Amino acid sequence: MRWTLKPKPNPETASHLAEVLGVEKPIASLLAQRGISTFEEAKKFFRPSLKDLHDPFLMKDMDLAIDRLEKAISEGENIMVYGDYDVDGTTSVALVYSYLKSFYPNVASYIPDRYDEGYGVSYKGIDFASDNDITLIIALDCGIKAIEKVDYAKEKGVDFIICDHHRPGAEIPKAVAVLDPKREDCGYPYKELCGCGVGFKLLQAYAERKQEKFETLLPYLDLVATAIAADIVPITGENRILAYHGLRVINAAPRAGFKAILEQVKKQTITITDVVFIIAPRINAAGRMKHGLHAVNLLTEENEERAKIAASEIEVYNSDRRDADKAITLEALNQIEELNEQERLTTVVYQENWHKGVIGIVASRLTETYYRPTLVFTRSGEKLAASARSVKGFDVYDALEGCSEYIEQFGGHKYAAGLTLLEVQYENFKRKFEEVVASTIDKHLLTPExxxxxxxxxxxxxxxxxxxxxxxxxxxxxxxxxxxxxxxxxxxxxxxxxxxxxxxxxxxxxxxxxxxxxxxxxxxxxxxxxxxxxxxxxxxxxxxxxxxxxxxxxxxxxxxxxxxx
CATH class of the missing domain: 2.40.50.460 (OB fold (Dihydrolipoamide Acetyltransferase, E2P))
Structure with missing residues (x-):
């Protein structure tokens, strides 16, 4: 292990905080390290206020999104709320679907099948919308790279509002509105929202346009807090405010689905760590082992008895997920030893029968073992699909960009990404990924810090x-x-x-x-x-x-x- 002692903060700042807050010097120093220098900043840190959330209309295209949503509702259009099958995606769909459904009947939810459709917006989903007279799709936690699919939908008379937080490519889809704080032309003050967070800003903007009180949105903050925790986005700025108040909702008045999960594990007071290790894996298990709609159904269920039944089903999926995770991790570790690849700077493994739903977890396990950028591949139809995980300080998304000549499709974040490629390119990709990482990584990052x-x-x-x-x-x-x-x-x-x-x-x-x-x-x-x-x-x-x-x-x-x- 590599021990790194953070720089000591300015002693005058620490002394000032100790005096004005009436706290011991070690506490004051910790606050100063976190960029806090005044009584007012400390107050906002210890008591995050919903009043400090940014104006949602500062996000580029928000006015266009709300105009289109209002038009759809006023003209009685059918709306589809579409999201990915992981925690961020399913909570996003549950959030926007349940909010709209509370006052508007013509709303459907849609989660793509991990195995049949893969990640993100799918042609099958668009065809489903077209076949069912749906004219507006709100895509959550996905869509920022769906250039051709948005064009395809437009030809079928289906509009898109995209709410995403992944990094855009060189081109932005020609949707009615593309909400993504990571757009270079978006001046929104906070860039680190998760997909569910962007969905929440859409609801906040809609409620403001309708002059509804913000309090009507409070019950939905538990979903936002869960997505923030599960997607491992920074808990700073707006995310900290939303997570703080979302946790209060989970603890004070949990929705039926959360209540059912927590009763099963006999847990009462919930921290963000509990969300990561108790709630998130169970929501994820539905999309990994069966279908993400099971998670949406649990999160939107209002009847406590039906929620208990749904939670017990998901508990079975989670148990199956654990068994698959253990077995595949063992096989992957054996493969690394058999190929004598312990000395590489990257881990890239492949087995065509590995369960696609758990390769992300296995990639995390292998990263813990060998502590280097890791990809775990399995077969997905005619192609190979992989989950990537990285080590602290190294951008695996950038590394994948350096291998793009061998990749069919990829997307994600600095520390976690997904991709597909043709089987014939696997060895070329594996060689190139090792070359890119070897030429760009600081070697000290390969020792856990x-x-x-x-x-x-x-x-x-x-x-x-x-x-x-x-x-x-x-x-x-x-x-x-x-x-x-x-x-x-x-x-x-x-x-x-x-x-x-x-x-x-x-x-x-x-x-x-x-x-x-x-x-x-x-x-x-x-x-x-x-x-x-x-x-x-x-x-x-x-x-x-x-x-x-x-x-x-x-x-x-x-x-x-x-x-x-």
Whole structure:
């Protein structure tokens, strides 16, 4: 592991914040590191306000989108809400479909079949719209590269409003309106919305045009928060405001579908981490193993009994997904060893029978193992389809652009992308991808990084300190849960390996001459146990969390790594 200590903030700024906020210096320093320098900025950080959301009409084409939507509704047109089959796509469809359906009957939802139609806008979806007298499609979390498909739809008398957040290509589709804050000609102040976030801005604009109170949109923020968490977009600016209030909705008044999921896993108070690891995989499982419409149906179901039935079905899909994920990951790891490819700078594997619905998860698992840009391919009809994942600091989307001569179609983000190519080009692509990455990546990025916010003494970790830290949430990219470093730590004699396979480390640390001690747990750090057994001093990188044991709650260190000093 590569330890990186973030630069210390301006000491005057930290001192000022400590004084005006009445907080300890370590808290003030963490705030200053996050770009906060005044009382007002700190207030907005700790109490994100919906009043600070941007005017939706600042987004290019928003006025055109609302004009077309109003025309459709006033003239009784049939509208189709179309979205991708992942969490961002299905929550987006649930959001816009359920909002429109609350006052307008002529609305249908559509999720493409992952296996039959693939990612994004499909000709089959457009034909379905045309055959059913649908004249307006609202495409969510997809469409920014659907140049030919939008033209095809226009020939059939079907208009498009595109709400996307992926990077555009050289050409923008000739839709009625293309809402995408990443458009170069879009002056919208916040560029990091997810697809569901762009869909929400469409609803916000529509509600403003109709002079509806913003409060009518509040119940939909749980969907937006779920998409923000699952799509791993930065939790800064507008995303932070939307995630903060969306989590409050999930906890205070969850929709029937969320309530059913949470009852199954017996979870009450939900954090953004719970959304990522509990809610998101289950919503995703529908599109991975069966069909994304199952997720939309769960998210739009208002009857609690029917929601419970839908949630139990999705629980089965999630269990199947876990089994497939484990089996394919093992096969992929064996393939890498058999081909003797451990020394490459990239991982590219292919097996024609791998389940297309889980190759993205497998790519993430392989990235964790070998820590390098990774692609997992499987057969999809006449072509090969792949999911790409990257390491922190390296833009895999740009790398794929450098291999575009061998690719049929691709899209995505800096750290996650998807593509298709002809089987005959697989070996050419694999060679070229290795060349592109080898010539562009800084080699230090191939060692996992622990980014440390600050060095502290154990005596600074108090219940009050932890309570304030919790108010830094929701955590995510751009506002990660703080990681600390402490030096001069010794185990008090409790160090041992724990877990079914003895791969985890449990110990108790004291620092220097202090009698104060903290329990610590290090998942996957069992091999470090010997470093603590002879009482030698170590330094540790850790987060702080609560540990409940026999009804007693105490603070403990969640270890990221330890090193002998």
């Amino acid at each position: 622990i980014s440390i916010d600050a060095e502290i003494d154990l005596k600074e970790i108090t219940p009050k300190f932890y309570r304030i830290l919790q108010q830094f949430a929701p955590f995510g990219p751009g506002n990660m849960s703080p990681v600390f470093m402490a030096k001069g730590l010794r185990d008090t004699g409790y160090a041992k390996c724990v877990g079914a396979d003895q791969t985890h480390l449990k110990c108790r640390f004291q620092q220097k001459n202090s009698k104060l001690s903290f329990g610590a747990i290090g998942f996957g750090l069992g091999e470090k146990c010997d470093q603590l057994s002879n009482g030698q001093p170590v330094r540790a990188a850790f987060a702080i969390e609560e540990n409940e044991f026999n009804g007693n709650i105490s603070l403990q260190l969640k270890l990221k790594d330890i090193e002998v000093e």
